[in-house]
Amino acid sequence: MHPLGKIVVAGLALVVLGGTAYGYTNLRALDEVTRDSVIDADGETKPGEQPADGSLDILLVGRDAREDNQGKPLAPEVLRELRAGANGDDLTDTLIVLRIPNGTKEVKAFSIPRDSYVSMAGGKGKINAAFGRAKAAEAGRLRKAGETDKAKINQGALTAGRRATRQAVEDLTGVKIDHFAEVNLLSFYEISKAIGGVEVCLKEATKDKNSGADFQAGPQRVAGADALAFVRQRDGLPGTDLARVRRQQVFLAGLARQVLSAGTLADPGKLSDLIDAVKRSVVLDDSWNLLDFVGQMRGVSGGGIQFATIPVGNVDYRYDPANPRATAVQVDPAAVKAFAASLIGSPAPATSGAPAASTAPAAPVTVDVSNAGPKEGLATRVAGVLRDKGFTSRATGNSDTRRTSLVRFGPALAERGAEVAKLLGGLTTQQSASVPAGHIEVLLGTVYSGPGVSAGGGAPAGGTDEPITSNGVVCVY
Template sequence: MRIAGKIVVSALALVVFAGTAYGYSALSSLDDVKRSSVIDAGDEASPGEQPADGSLDILLVGRDSRADNDGNPLPADVLRELRAGPNGDDLTDTLIVLRIPNGTQTVKAFSIPRDSYVTLPDGDKGKINAAYGHGKALEASKLRAAGETDKKKIEQESLTAARRATRQAVENLTGVKIDHFAEVNLLSFYDISNAVGGVEVCLNNATSDRNSGANFPAGPQKISGADALAFVRQRDGVKGTDFGRMRRQQVFLASLAHQVLSAGTLANPGKLGALIDAVKKSVVLDDSWNLLDFIGQLRGISGGGIQFTTIPVVNPDYRYSTTNPRATAVQVDPAQVKAFAAGLIGAPPAAAPKQTGVVVDVANAGGTSGLAQRVSDVVKDKGFTPGTTGNAAARRTSLVRYGAALATQGEAVAKLLGGLATAESADVPAGHIEVTLGQVYSGPGATSGSNSTGGNPIGGGAGAAGSGDTPITGAGNNCVD
């Protein structure tokens, strides 16, 4: 099973944050951390700069790698303790953006589901966690075609291209200009959670999962090492599966932030040294990041001042492939995600464009009470004119019909509602789009708590779809499933 819990990418940032109060001179040894040219030259934020987009933005990436920073395979005994198999891959299982708004000490962190279906930097459509592997493979092929034979050089330059591709995919989706980049693997997570002496978490119910190795009682408890990895890795048996796992990750990071920043972990020379050693083992930073200057900018941040949430999601069970109907991804609306990210630093979300003269009629053929009206409200929020709503003869699948003149708008409605089937028809009245919702419809408006336009979109709190979970902070109890 793929390791999904390398959320300790954020621990690097927490180390840096904590250094605003403690151990400034000791942190200078972090200059030895491995570097990579991830940020475009001339585009990076300089020390003390107030970024033009209103926020210093850090991309934190967790990579499923079974090697250390020098490319050496992790020892078999370490893999056994981590309950991890010998094979990794070039997917990024964790993507978190830290937004630090200009003039404030409040940090907003948001997760991007690893299966978010996007346009990748190479122009292909795919899941955002594949950007890393795509970028790496393309660069390796280009180097070999140019005659390069040095395997180590090909590997290192391909990894740099992979990191840049991941950064570009995140920027394209969110509209956020990434100023700094940090990447870790599972070994770093293991070492950092041990270095701080364990992290306090809380579960609503006892849980046991053979795949991840998670075996925890209900209630508050302190976890570290392999157990910490299992806590954030568990997917089976967790409410909301991948979204529930993201909430686990956020809760763990919030608790780690609170412990390190509020309890003075870095005031302890032993813990400080172990933490720095753990970071240096397997963390990769962009080569423009001056950590000591960054520390000076962030004086005063506390554990309770970091808030974690998740980008809005249109459809968590998006059937994106016509040739493989069982293939699923997470459908996201880039415009909606950009508005969400901008709103974290106070910028007003962009108004929905008006679809002048386009009326959307919605018929419920699935039998779910109130479905047609909820979906009509969804398309209204996107600028379409609501038309008639009502019931239709029962059918299993959904369909969007439109005349030739409204083909573009009809396709947009189908995409908005989760990638529904479409059909052009002369029977549809001029100026109208007809939506028929079938029994298996699961897009926006499918449940009474779901929507696709604002603060609590489907999966927005990283719990079950439409649950409306509140953001996670280091100051809360944060007991989870």
């Protein structure tokens, strides 16, 4: 079975956010949560400290693992109930950063698509591979050094994988991760059941044998294996992985509402089940003082979380000439850093060694933007994005349908065309003598997911511009 996304860490983070509603006594029960040394000692956020980058940042990781948080394989009967095969890769299929600006009660959550193609330890690759690479390398190093204790090797390898994932996210986003939380298949299953399910809404009925998804259109409540299928489904959705990211976001928003509602916090049985599920299956960094965190987060409500996705470029990026069928999601680290910084109102980190290049055109150039896909109004929104960057830009209606996006220009505007392609998330470029002098043409394909798709970062093809918050239910594909 294709390794599919497994959300999420939400149970723990949201139990903590709602902690003050049921008091410190119950929260202390979470002291039994598994801990790991994920955050560098010199970078730990001390109790009561205001992070220097202006925001407390928490990395939530959902790992594609058929084992518990101690590395023990899940029983076959459990895997059958989860509708998961016995084999799973060491991949981080869900990566969400919670940004909590200093002095505010606004929580900004943003997703990083698992197939984002990035630079990381061991060379470029998909960001979800950072965990497995580091885990395998550390296990090999320990064995070579003479370690024979399997438990020690496994724990050392897991720690290395978690640290590598944290580092890859920091390198891509420019965000210093202050805390880390991880769940796997079983954790998500148990947490969603403990709270009695989550309300979601689908625009269309859908069925997928790989994930086990079989849902009707409209509002519904999902829990356990069905909830797992809801956030795992990839095949048959417009935008595939990016559509799944949006699924994860609406589920997490619903989970926030449910956990922070009186129906959960005032129900001793549900609350006890939720705490037990978190204790059994969640892994936290060992520097996270939960009681202090709850004090900092006093006043956050279920409606106070907003969700977005990092800006992305070509979602059908053929990154390996030797294997043209292999695809990834192309991302521009500079655009991602600017996006992440904008969530707390601070400037994007400066690039060392050279001043930032101006995005305003040096000579008169008109950018003609046409829509080659089904998203209504997309060309107009993208043209607006380019005008904000200093270009003269106009929407020119629809063009022949194409899957991927393209920026075309004459030889005299090669540099400017490359600039436009970069601003829109790293689109493919092409020199063409048919483009009128002084013009650059942008063709927005069906899988375009860069700036202009939504108010924040990327969004899946066929998706909606309606923002996702924990304040209400948003229907998705």
